[in-house]
Amino acid sequence: MAQKIIIDTDPGQDDAVAILLALASPEIEVLGLVAVAGNVPLALTELNTRKICELAGRPDLPVHAGCAAPLERKLVTAEHVHGKTGLDGIELPEPAMQLRPGHGVDFIIDTLRREPAGTVTLVPIGPLTNIAEAFRRAPDIVARVGRIVLMGGAYFEVGNITPTAEFNIYVDPEAARIVFRSGAPLVVLPLDATHEALTGRDWVEAMRALPNRCGPAVASWTDFFERYDREKYGSQGAxxxxPCAIAWILRPELFEGREINVEIETQGEFTTGMTVADWWRVSDRPANALFIRHLDRDGLFALISERIARLP
Incomplete structure (x- = not known):
C-alpha cells in the first residue's frame, strides 16, 4: 500500500522538486499539503504550493495555509537564496485551484485523527511551526503519527543561516524543540547529508531536455538556485x-545514519537554532531521532530523474 503523507512546506525551489518527486511516486499517497511561512512569507508559500500542484497536474490535492509566523519570534525569510517569489527561475501561471478552507494546522489534526493510528507520515520541509502548533493544540495526535521525516538541522556541516544553525530550525527553534521532544518517531535529513546532494550540469541539462513541462521547470529552478551556492561555497552545483526527505521514504537504503539524541538550542547567544546532535553518544540522553549523515548521490539523482520524467 502507498505510504500516506502530509507535506508541510515553504516553497522554495528545492521544496518544489520534493513535491514533484512525491507526486510522481506511486509508493506515496499525498493526503494534502500545508504551507508555512519560511523561505518567503505565507502568502507566497501557499501560492507557490498551488502552482507546483498544478504544474504536476494535481489540482485535486487539498492545499491549506498554515502559520504565518513562528510561535514566538519574528519571521526570518530567505529571499537572498530563493528570490523575491521563492520560486524564481521560471514564471508559472497563476493557479486556478483555490486554497481549501480551514487552517492548515486543523487539517493536520483532523487528518491524523481520521486516519488509522500510525499510518500517516508528516514530511515537514520548512520551519516546524505548523507541526508544533498541531501538537500543542491536540496532544492526542502525537501518538497517532507514523513518523516525521524532516529536512533540517546540521552537525558536522554546522549552519547555513548562522555559524551554528540551519535555516528551517533557526526560523522557529521553539517549534523545533516541541517536535524533537514530542516522542514521535523522527528521521532527520540535516545539511550533513543534503550537502552531498549536489546538482551537476549534466543532470540539469537532462532535466531541461525532458519532453514534459516539469523537467524544464526543475532545470530553470536549479539554474537560479545554483547561483547562490556557487557564490557562497564555490561549489559546482547546489x-x-x-527532496532528500521524500527520497528517504522511497529509498531509505540510499541513506546512512544513526539513532541519536538531538536537542534544540533556543537561548544561546551565538547558537540559537542549533541542533545539538549527540553523534558520539557522550550524554546519557535517550535517542530521539534517526540522524542521517550520508547519502548515495548518484542513486538519489537517478531516482529523481526517473520520477520527474513521469510527470506531465
Whole structure:
C-alpha cells in the first residue's frame, strides 16, 4: 500500500522538486499539503504550493495555509537564496485551484485523527511551526503519527543561516524543540547529508531536455538556485535539500545514519537554532531521532530523474 503523507512546506525551489518527486511516486499517497511561512512569507508559500500542484497536474490535492509566523519570534525569510517569489527561475501561471478552507494546522489534526493510528507520515520541509502548533493544540495526535521525516538541522556541516544553525530550525527553534521532544518517531535529513546532494550540469541539462513541462521547470529552478551556492561555497552545483526527505521514504537504503539524541538550542547567544546532535553518544540522553549523515548521490539523482520524467 502507498505510504500516506502530509507535506508541510515553504516553497522554495528545492521544496518544489520534493513535491514533484512525491507526486510522481506511486509508493506515496499525498493526503494534502500545508504551507508555512519560511523561505518567503505565507502568502507566497501557499501560492507557490498551488502552482507546483498544478504544474504536476494535481489540482485535486487539498492545499491549506498554515502559520504565518513562528510561535514566538519574528519571521526570518530567505529571499537572498530563493528570490523575491521563492520560486524564481521560471514564471508559472497563476493557479486556478483555490486554497481549501480551514487552517492548515486543523487539517493536520483532523487528518491524523481520521486516519488509522500510525499510518500517516508528516514530511515537514520548512520551519516546524505548523507541526508544533498541531501538537500543542491536540496532544492526542502525537501518538497517532507514523513518523516525521524532516529536512533540517546540521552537525558536522554546522549552519547555513548562522555559524551554528540551519535555516528551517533557526526560523522557529521553539517549534523545533516541541517536535524533537514530542516522542514521535523522527528521521532527520540535516545539511550533513543534503550537502552531498549536489546538482551537476549534466543532470540539469537532462532535466531541461525532458519532453514534459516539469523537467524544464526543475532545470530553470536549479539554474537560479545554483547561483547562490556557487557564490557562497564555490561549489559546482547546489544541494537539493528537501527532496532528500521524500527520497528517504522511497529509498531509505540510499541513506546512512544513526539513532541519536538531538536537542534544540533556543537561548544561546551565538547558537540559537542549533541542533545539538549527540553523534558520539557522550550524554546519557535517550535517542530521539534517526540522524542521517550520508547519502548515495548518484542513486538519489537517478531516482529523481526517473520520477520527474513521469510527470506531465
Amino acid at each position: 544541494p537539493l535539500h528537501d
